[in-house]
Amino acid sequence: MEDLAAVFDPQGMFDFPDPYPLFTELRRTSPVTSFQFLKRLAYVVTRYDDVRAVLQDGETYSSRANAEVGRYMGRTLIEMDGGEHGRMRALVQGAFGGRTLEALVPTIEALAHERVDRLAGDGRADLVAQFSLLFPLDVIAGILGLPRSDHAQFQRWSLDLIAFSKDPSRAHGAAERLREYFLPFIRLRRDEPRADVISRLVTGTVSGVGLTDDEVVSFLRLLLPAGAETTSRLLGSMLYALLAERERLARVDADRTLMPWAIEETLRWETPVVFVARQTTRPVEIAGTPIPSNTMVSTIIGSANRDETHFDDPDRFDLDRRAEDHLSFAFGRHFCLGYHLAKLEARIGLTAIIDRLRDLRFDPAEPAPAITGLAFRSPRSLPVRFDA
Template sequence: MDDTHAPSLLRLFDPEWDDPYEFYRELRESSSVQWDEWMRCWLVLGYEEIVLLSRDERLSGARIDSFYEQLPSATRAGLAPLKKALSDMMLFNEPPRHTRLRRLIRPGLTPRFVRDIRPLIEGVANDLLDRALPSGLLDVIGDFSEPLTREVIARLAGVGGGHIHLLENWQGLLHEFFTQSQEVIPRINDLRGAFDHGARARRDGTEDDLFSRMIAGQLDRADYTEDEIFANFLLLIDAGQATTTHLVGNAVLALCRHPEQMAMLRDDPDLAAGAAHEFMRFDSSVQFTSRVALDDIEIGGQLIERGESVALVLGAGNRDPRRYPDPDRLDIRRNAQDHLSFGHGIHYCLGAALAVAEIEIAITTLLRRTVDLRLAEAGQSWLESVNFRFLQRLPVVVTPVF
């Protein structure tokens, strides 16, 4: 049987599919739930189906161990520190452990905390643009969004000046794990050393960094190991830096390709908070999340059998015309707060409000500080991944406000 054109997310590596959303549309027209023979998993492409499965206790996000155990022994040995960190993150666990780990950080990421941190985000954004705009050429990723999110997360996680270089060019730990890359291991080990240095002060309440203050009320319960605390410290860095960096980059790209929307946002900056959600719906930096079936599940006219893998394709659900009229049109006035880019159900991103604030502030500051903003190159260079929509760079020509 010729399966050259069989439906598979791996076809996104083909040159003909420069835009994944066109590919999702073609797949979804066939079925909202279908089998991917090459990836050996079910693709769930419809908004409603993704929401239903995100709430279904018969699907589990605890998928790190199963992938790791299939690797050759030499690869497992090299990846062991990364596997350990991922396995201890709340994101890759289910209740009751997930509930306990989520409780560690949840009290810190409150609306009040996000309001209090806004001046920091605004200050960093302006400092970066002070340095970059006078040249008339700005790499949105390298000059702006990556150092912005790095500085914010360094302050939040308590990564001091002597260690902030460890956060540079952070690509995402899950990407490193599933591509079996060991390049990040020395960085994790160095971050663990910096983290362990403050362990006693964190436990006795004398450490003053924001992460320690966020979790202070939980540590007196003595039911968290240092490995668990470190893993979710890494999760804070991972989710708070790489994904937000590229949410900002993808938003700027979308505005450059839709100048009428950029003009609308320049004229009415109050639209920015809602626009941040539309940017995430339109082009999320994370395209799918994986699960494993704990039992048989019938959905979308298909039977997912126990033990089979499932990819909830968030990027496809965000463009489902059954949920969003004219879904391939960027509309910053659209009510898109129910988008799937932060996940759904018990795994909904704890840092969602912080990410929205960073996107809102980054975009409004950039537009306020410029009178013109346009792409410097016709094509874009993306990370080679079917899951992560990460721009390698985004050079734009700018005319700054003086």
């Protein structure tokens, strides 16, 4: 078996080619195993039932393991537990409910078509660089009600912040600039609310108490990696899967009722976020392995979603699979607030591409694309050709 400390080295996670053979071996031989991560003891959990149980038990497995993210985002939902988490979630979840998002559909559709319009006449494109990377950031800016003239600068700051694990100094600078940028909008929306997400965040209350300016800023910053980046990766991996065997794309084009299942299967087959960290609050035992208190437990979502005891033929991308019980949006009290938005964007984005870019195919003159990464997975580029 590979040295897990080397596998989970943060500097090597971005280019990791294919972790699934390792995950299969771990599930079979060492479903819960320890390794040294950044000079501290950590455990990985790889089987579906065990991963689900850890994510469901917020009392035993604390989210404070994610406190590192707070250095860049501020204190956010993903590191909160108990009553603090419940209060914050109650305050922000209304901004991402189904009814709220339905009102945003025309805005999201217009943004998708605008992105496709920019490349449709060329006959070739990189669908990551020119669409899946930028469209989700367009959507975040749009639903926040930011001026169109600011979108390009907002995207630059956002991309710098999202890359905090690669360039911490640059990310810190972007975080501060985003704070300075957001604060005037927050104060304006307190005085003059509109039909946008910032207004919903600043006007919502629980027991008469709302969010402070800094709490709103932290949540808005978290939207970038938690909302925009994960959706970008979902779109990229879905397009890759459909183009890798073009009969899949043809089926979805001919029968749009398959589109939601293409999204669900992509989330299962290549989850954007491969593992989620927790920290034990007491000594525990998982699958016969004792784990001390105050120890990091890394649930490998990408392994759970390919557990052969839960999913048939799990390494195969199957449009006819109806596997809505994947764990890509986590489980339990920390189930992803933005799952409606992510799937809505994926559906609208894929529809715009299929409708406009006919005879879509990989560009044979370019290197074959591949999905890579360990902490986060998606293709870095998707060079394609199509009828102009």
